[in-house]
Amino acid sequence: MSVLESKIPEGPIEKKWTKHKNEINLVNPANKRNIDIIVVGTGLAGGSAAATLAELGYNVKTFCFQDSPRRAHSIAAQGGINASKNYQGDGDSDYRLFYDTVKGGDYRSREANVYRLAEVSSNIIDQCVAQGVPFAREYGGLLDNRSFGGVLVSRTFYAKGQTGQQLLLGAYSAMNRQINRGKIQSFNRHEMMDLVLVDGKARGIIARNLVTGEIERHSAHAVVLASGGYGNVFYLSTNAMGSNVMAAWRAHRKGAFFANPCFTQIHPTCIPVSGDLQSKLTLMSESLRNDGRIWVPKHEKDAKAIREGKLKPTEIAEEDRDYYLERRYPAFGNLVPRDVASRAAKERCDAGYGVNKTGQAVYLDFKAAIERYGKEKAFTSGHKNPSKEEIIKLGEEVVESKYGNLFEMYEKITDQNPYKTPMMIFPAVHYTMGGLWVDYNLMTTIPGCYAAGEANFSDHGANRLGASALMQGLADGYFVLPYTIGDYLAEDIRTGAISTETEEFEAAEKDVKDRIQRLFDAKGKNPVDYYHKKLGKIMWDKCGMSRNAKELQEAMEEIKELRDDFWANVRVTGKAETKNAELEKAGRVADFLELGELFAKDALERNESCGGHFREEYQTEDGEALRDDENFRFVSAWEYVGNPRDAKLHKEQLEFENIELKTRSYK
Amino acid sequence: MKLKLKIWRQEDAQAKGGFQNYDVDGIDGDMSFLEMLDVLNNNLVNEGIEPIEFDHDCREGICGSCSLQINGEPHGPDRRITTCQLHMRKFKDGDEIVIEPFRAKAFPVVKDLVIDRSAFDRIQHAGGYISVNTSGNTQDANSIPIEKQNADDSFYAATCIGCGACVAACKNASAMLFTSAKVSQFALLPQGEVEAHERVISMVNQMDKEGFGNCTNTGACYVECPKGISLENIARLNREYLSASVFS
Numbered sequence: 082m083s084v085l086e087s088k089i090p091e092g093p094i095e096k097k098w099t100k101h102k103n104e105i106n107l108v109n110p111a112n113k114r115n116i117d118i119i120v121v122g123t124g125l126a127g128g129s130a131a132a133t134l135a136e137l138g139y140n141v142k143t144f145c146f147q148d149s150p151r152r153a154h155s156i157a158a159q160g161g162i163n164a165s166k167n168y169q170g171d172g173d174s175d176y177r178l179f180y181d182t183v184k185g186g187d188y189r190s191r192e193a194n195v196y197r198l199a200e201v202s203s204n205i206i207d208q209c210v211a212q213g214v215p216f217a218r219e220y221g222g223l224l225d226n227r228s229f230g231g232v233l234v235s236r237t238f239y240a241k242g243q244t245g246q247q248l249l250l251g252a253y254s255a256m257n258r259q260i261n262r263g264k265i266q267s268f269n270r271h272e273m274m275d276l277v278l279v280d281g282k283a284r285g286i287i288a289r290n291l292v293t294g295e296i297e298r299h300s301a302h303a304v305v306l307a308s309g310g311y312g313n314v315f316y317l318s319t320n321a322m323g324s325n326v327m328a329a330w331r332a333h334r335k336g337a338f339f340a341n342p343c344f345t346q347i348h349p350t351c352i353p354v355s356g357d358l359q360s361k362l363t364l365m366s367e368s369l370r371n372d373g374r375i376w377v378p379k380h381e382k383d384a385k386a387i388r389e390g391k392l393k394p395t396e397i398a399e400e401d402r403d404y405y406l407e408r409r410y411p412a413f414g415n416l417v418p419r420d421v422a423s424r425a426a427k428e429r430c431d432a433g434y435g436v437n438k439t440g441q442a443v444y445l446d447f448k449a450a451i452e453r454y455g456k457e458k459a460f461t462s463g464h465k466n467p468s469k470e471e472i473i474k475l476g477e478e479v480v481e482s483k484y485g486n487l488f489e490m491y492e493k494i495t496d497q498n499p500y501k502t503p504m505m506i507f508p509a510v511h512y513t514m515g516g517l518w519v520d521y522n523l524m525t526t527i528p529g530c531y532a533a534g535e536a537n538f539s540d541h542g543a544n545r546l547g548a549s550a551l552m553q554g555l556a557d558g559y560f561v562l563p564y565t566i567g568d569y570l571a572e573d574i575r576t577g578a579i580s581t582e583t584e585e586f587e588a589a590e591k592d593v594k595d596r597i598q599r600l601f602d603a604k605g606k607n608p609v610d611y612y613h614k615k616l617g618k619i620m621w622d623k624c625g626m627s628r629n630a631k632e633l634q635e636a637m638e639e640i641k642e643l644r645d646d647f648w649a650n651v652r653v654t655g656k657a658e659t660k661n662a663e664l665e666k667a668g669r670v671a672d673f674l675e676l677g678e679l680f681a682k683d684a685l686e687r688n689e690s691c692g693g694h695f696r697e698e699y700q701t702e703d704g705e706a707l708r709d710d711e712n713f714r715f716v717s718a719w720e721y722v723g724n725p726r727d728a729k730l731h732k733e734q735l736e737f738e739n740i741e742l743k744t745r746s747y748k
Numbered sequence: 749m750k751l752k753l754k755i756w757r758q759e760d761a762q763a764k765g766g767f768q769n770y771d772v773d774g775i776d777g778d779m780s781f782l783e784m785l786d787v788l789n790n791n792l793v794n795e796g797i798e799p800i801e802f803d804h805d806c807r808e809g810i811c812g813s814c815s816l817q818i819n820g821e822p823h824g825p826d827r828r829i830t831t832c833q834l835h836m837r838k839f840k841d842g843d844e845i846v847i848e849p850f851r852a853k854a855f856p857v858v859k860d861l862v863i864d865r866s867a868f869d870r871i872q873h874a875g876g877y878i879s880v881n882t883s884g885n886t887q888d889a890n891s892i893p894i895e896k897q898n899a900d901d902s903f904y905a906a907t908c909i910g911c912g913a914c915v916a917a918c919k920n921a922s923a924m925l926f927t928s929a930k931v932s933q934f935a936l937l938p939q940g941e942v943e944a945h946e947r948v949i950s951m952v953n954q955m956d957k958e959g960f961g962n963c964t965n966t967g968a969c970y971v972e973c974p975k976g977i978s979l980e981n982i983a984r985l986n987r988e989y990l991s992a993s994v995f996s
Contacts, residue, residue, distance in 0.1 A: 133882045148803065149869050151910060152811040168890060201884075210889040211880045213939050215903035222893025240903055246810055247906060254877035261873045269866070292858055321805040355778045360786055361807045490809065493826075493833050559882050608793040610786070655798040659760060660859040662801055663793065 085338070085718055085733045088520040089193040094739050095175070098197045101521070102564055106571035113138030115577070116570055119286055119301040121273045121328045123150030125245070125252055125551060126534025127307030129558030132255035134305075135264035137563055139570075142299060143256070143265055144288055146272045146323055146665070151253045154309060154321040155554060158245025159366035159487065161227060161237035162551040164202040169226050173234040175199040182549060183740050185231040185418050186514070186542020187692035187708060189344070189716070192739055193521060194539045201560045202552050206238055208559060214251040216240050228371055229547035231418035231747070237548045242366050242487045248551055252558070271297070272665065273328040274593040276304060276335045276530065279585045283332075283530035287586070287593045291665060294658040296593055298586045300579035302570055303529045305562065306332055307554075310513035310535040312345065314673045314680065315625075316617020318510035319351060319364040325669035326676050329517050329536050337525035338718035338731060340518035340538035342676065343684035346545055346693050347626050348511030349375075349422035352494055353442040362509040363494060365445070366487055367547040370415045372450035372480065373504070375422070377434040377443050379403040384434045394436070394444055394503050405429055413747040420544040420693045420706075421747060423508035427626050428704065430507075437505050446503035451476035508626060512550060514541040514693065515683075518718040518733070522565035523557060526718075529569060533557035538716065543692025597657050600667045605650030609666040612647045616640065616670070616677055624681050629697040633685040637678050637726060644674040678725035686730065689713045710742050749775045749841035753788065755800055756848040758857050761864075765857065767846075777837035781824060782807060782814065784836055801860040807832040809974065812909030815916070816861055817848040822913035822972045830911060830974045850916035854923070854959045865912050867958035868926060874954035875947040876930045878939050892938050902936040905929045907975045914969035914977070920961030925969040927955050928985035929977045935988055945992035952989055 090101040108116065116139050120131040123145040135141040145153060167173040178199035183190055206224070210216065216238050217225040226235040240247040259265040270291040277285040277300075285300035308328035312318040333339045350365045378384045379401050386392035405425055407414045417425075426443045429435065436442050455476025459467035467475070477500050481488065488499050495505070517525045517532035519539055524531050534554040541549065623636035647670070655661040690699040690706035691713070699707040715732040722729055750773045758765030772788045779787075782804050789799035805813040814831040818824035824834045839845065847861065855863040880886065906929070914925035931948050934940025940947070963982060970979045 129882065136881055136883065147805060147811070147813065148865060149910065151869075151872075152805060152813050154806060154811070157806045157808055157810050166889070204884045204886070206889045207886040208880075208882060208884055210892075211878070211886040211939055212882070213878045213902075213934050213937050215899055215906050215933065215937065216889075217903075218894055218896050218899040220896050222895055222899075223890050240906075243810070243907055246909075247903070250906060254872070255882045257869075257873045258877040258879060261875075261877075267869075269869075321811060322807060323805050356776055358776070358779055358783055358787060360780070360783050363808045489828075490833070493809075493829055493835070496835070496837065560884055563883060606794075608790050610790055652793055652796075654793050654796065660801055660862065663799060 084526070085518065085731050086520060087191065087733060088522060089191070090521065094192060094196045097193050098200055105565065105568035108567045108571050108574060110138050112574040114140070116140065116573060117142065117301040117579070118303050118305060118566070119144065119299060120305045120307060121286065122153065122307035122309060122536070123256070124153035124155035124307060124309060124534060125249055125554030126536070126558045127305070128153065128249065128252035128256050129555050130305055130307060130533055130562050131265055132252060132259055133559055133563040134566070135259035141259070141265045142301065143267045144271045144273055144286070145269055146291060148270055150256055150267060150269065151250060153249060154324050155249045155551070156246045157321065158551055159242040159364065160229065160368040161239035161244045161548040162205065162248060163229070163236050163548045164206045164238060164552065165199055165236060166203050166206060168224060169235045171234045173236050177234065178202060178236065180740055181232045182540065182546060183542065184745060185546040186544050187706070187745055188542065188710070188714070188737065188742055189341070189691055189735065190540055190542030191735060192737060197561065198540050198553055198556050201556045204560060205552060205555045209248060209251050212251045212255060214240070214247050216247070227368055228416060230367055230370060230416045230422065231413070231546045239368065242368070242484060245551060248555065252555070273308070274331065274668070275589045276332045277586055277589045278335055278527065279579070279583065282528045284579050285581065285586065287589045292660050294656070294661065296590055298581035298590060300581045302573045302576060302579065303531065303566060305531045305533060306517065306536050307533040307558065308536050310516065311673070311676055312510045312513050314616065314677050315510040315620045316613050317354065317359065317362050317621070319348060319362050322361060325672070327669055327672050329532070330672040330676055332517060332525065332527065332530055334721050336527045336721070337530055338518040338720050339515070339679065340716050340718045341515035341683065342680040342719070343624070343687060343694050344514035344543050344692065345510060346419055346512040346514060347423045347508045349419055349426055349508050350445060350506045351509035351511070352491065353437055353505055353507040354439070363490065364509070364511060365491060365504065365506060367419070369445060369484060369487065372483070373415065373445040373447050374404055374449055375406050375415055375443055375445055376402045376404045377429045377436060381433050384436060387436050388438060388440055403434070410747045417747045418544055418546060423626055424695060426508055442505040442507045444503035445506045447480055447499065448503070451480055451500070454479035512545055514538065514543060514545055518716065522568060523562050524569065531562060531566060533562050543694055597664065599648065600651065600653045600664065600671070601657065603649060603651045603653070605652050607650055608652055609663055609670050612643060612651060612674070613666070613670045615643055616673060619643070620677055620680070624684055627695045627697050628684050630685060633681045636681040637685070640674060640678045640681065641726070647671065647674055675725050679719060679728055682726055682728065683717055683719065687713060687717065708744070749836070749839070751775060751839065752844040754844065754846045757800070757860050760859055761856050775836050777835065779836045780807065780832055781818070781834040781836065782832050801862045803862050804832055809833040810909060812911040815850045815863060815911060815913070817850055817916060819846050822850060822916040823974055828974055828976055830909070850912050852915045852921035852960070854921065855912060855915065865910070867960070868910050868912065868923070870958060871923065871927055871951055871954045872930065875950035878934060879943060894937060898936045902933050905932040905936070905977065905981050908977050909975060911974060913972045913974060915960065917968040917972035918961065919966065919968070920964060922963045923955050923958070923960035924963035924982050924985065925973065925977055927951050928981035931985045931988055932981040935984060944988060945995065948985065948988040948992050
């Protein structure tokens with residue numbers, strides 16, 4: 082038997098979670114007061130977990146590198162959150178949400194986890210409304226919904242283009258309530274530098290106070306890592322500048338297996354790269370694909386003329402446009418899942434039809450939507466014979482009310498008016514489905530170390546559907562982890578406080594300090610950004626939207642060389658004893674330089690295409706991903722053994738008992 | 749383009765700070781203001797000089813980390829944006845740009861352009877929440893319909909990103925716009941009504957304790973607010989506060 086015990090409960094899928102909750106151990110309220118829990122990261126998963134654990138009575142310490150928990154990058158999520166409420170009466174159900182998520186993930190996720198996610202999804206909406214999250218409403222006062230990619234129902238709840246912000250502020254407010262009660266101590270501007278194990282169990286962390294530079298020891302009976310994803314390994318991504326893999330990677334080095342690192346989501350609708358000195362990419366919400374139509378010119382000569390600035394998109398006639406998603410995938414059209422939409426954009430651009438200066442962009446056009454909405458609005462307000470100008474004016478107002486802030490954001494960045502000329506978009510790294518391997522209880526392979534939200538691997542398989550990240554973060558934090566962690570902590574009721582004056586903490590602290598010293602000792606010539614950009618380029622060119630064995634092997638070599646060069650030649654200015662942004666970056670990039678190699682190795686060993694992982698060697702005749710269920714229907718969980726390239730593979734076989742394995746088709 | 753920068757440098761909270769001059773070249777109009785600072789910082793590292801510390805994270809105008817007083821204005825010359833969304837096309841070759849931290853007694857400088865805005869967190873701790881348990885035993889989300897206008901107004905108040913520009917813009921360094929936005933978000937929803945009186949009193953008390961100044965209705969906060977948080981929120985806070993003082 083594998084060392085990977087998924088601990089999936091027995092019984093029919095719709096009963097598993099209830100049965101599990103009934104059978105696991107509980108900790109009584111008086112004993113909870115004697116138990117400490119550390120939560121690293123205060124985004125949707127960490128914030129909601131911290132609030133709920135504190136409310137249950139545990140003593141919680143939270144850590145975030147930002148100056149306030151409210152700034153965690155969940156805040157930037159735009160489009161929405163899924164829930165199987167079926168408020169629209171369009172046939173939605175827990176089963177459908179479960180089915181869509183498993184299918185969207187290209188059958189590489191664990192059925193039982195996904196079903197549970199769907200099962201608790203409705204409750205998230207109830208919870209958030211009770212907390213005062215101002216979701217969008219209809220005139221009748223009830224909640225409004227929209228559609229997202231990869232599904233045929235309207236199940237996405239939203240707050241304009243700021244859904245992540247509103248949900249995170251909800252979780253933050255729940256945290257505030259517990260901070261005010263003294264049940265959460267929040268350590269802001271603190272970064273977890275290492276995980277401390279005592280007798281094989283996670284018992285604390287070493288953290289750096291980012292203001293004073295002090296290295297601190299913090300103990301607990303369990304550690305929850307909710308530190309987000311690792312998209313910044315690509316340097317340019319939609320992640321925040323500070324998003325990093327340090328907490329998860331340090332845990333990995335201490336024994337937590339890292340699952341499916343190569344499963345990365347490249348989001349189809351981002352603002353294209355404009356220059357070499359760009360520091361990050363900005364997403365344009367998937368919700369725009371509800372109303373925007375994606376196209377490139379049908380004729381290569383038109384695309385060329387556009388690139389040279391001789392032709393404008395608005396001058397291209399309807400019949401000379403190629404709405405390639407509608408053409409290739411008539412059933413789902415512009416709302417195909419993200420991986421499919423991204424690859425299709427790349428295919429058109431590679432074929433020479435790309436539209437901006439660099440040829441790496443396609444159009445997202447709202448003209449049809451503006452006219453459609455304008456007409457409807459004119460009719461409902463009594464103008465039965467409106468002029469074209471009136472229609473456009475009214476239509477623009479409707480579009481503004483739906484997507485106003487996104488359009489404004491686009492205009493600020495590109496200096497172009499998207500109401501008048503189509504947006505230009507291109508795929509960009511957005512989310513990582515891979516992450517720390519966890520069992521059904523969300524525990525990693527280290528006892529007492531849990532992973533929640535984007536930091537774990539469990540729910541999205543090889544591709545995440547839109548509006549499901551917020552759902553998963555909050556499901557893990559509010560409703561799953563607070564139950565399952567009790568099962569483990571029930572054994573700790575007599576343990577008493579964990580001392581930090583032990584050799585384990587001593588050794589971990591020394592390691593952290595030595596590592597910082599090594600960064601300063603390099604005294605080389607290149608700033609940290611130099612290495613981060615180089616790593617990003619290798620990742621994007623060779624481990625990006627399409628991959629092949631030769632380039633993946635090259636990537637592994639190049640990353641290793643770059644890592645060696647980094648440790649010999651990086652230049653970190655300033656001191657360790659003060660606020661030092663260069664030092665913070667250096668520590669994070671050092672970990673990305675290890676993760677990147679494992680990422681390439683994982684992609685190399687997965688000889689199939691599935692979801693966001695597209696291997697050129699494995700495709701159908703019409704260029705779709707070709708999965709190999711016989712040989713690769715498993716989760717790759719990597720054990721750290723010293724060097725990323727030597728990592729040891731453990732396989733968790735995936736069983737599909739409730740969904741028939743099929744080739745994904747959105748045609 | 750080429751720019752002359754005059755930037756506030758300060759070793760730590762205790763140290764006395766001062767302006768330093770820097771030149772930076774090769775700046776493109778499509779770059780963001782923070783990318784311009786990245787270029788300068790990489791130049792400084794190459795020269796072995798400690799780069800300039802500034803807060804930033806999402807770089808898309810939503811996390812509220814970035815601050816900066818640019819030529820005397822919070823978040824610089826453009827309107828309804830944060831510093832990370834300010835693009836260099838707003839400047840021209842040869843411009844001199846003065847960059848300082850947000851100035852307020854309640855926001856002490858941590859280092860260079862980084863400030864401590866934890867006072868905002870403490871105002872929220874004092875009452876910026878609805879006392880509902882988060883473990884899921886709530887009623888159905890659609891059981892209480894909410895008038896669209898109120899839901900929308902609540903949402904607009906809730907879009908505050910907590911950056912502190914309102915405080916930096918105010919001659920009294922008042923935090924009324926920030927506090928009123930939070931009070932309003934909850935006051936406009938039936939879920940928040942139950943604790944409305946207690947909330948407004950606690951939050952205003954905490955705001956005063958943090959050393960923010962009084963509001964004299966100049967409206968500078970609204971002008972500089974990257975999210976356009978409305979002054980109506982301040983009026984609503986005043987009403988709520990008055991009613992809470994009278995009835996409790």
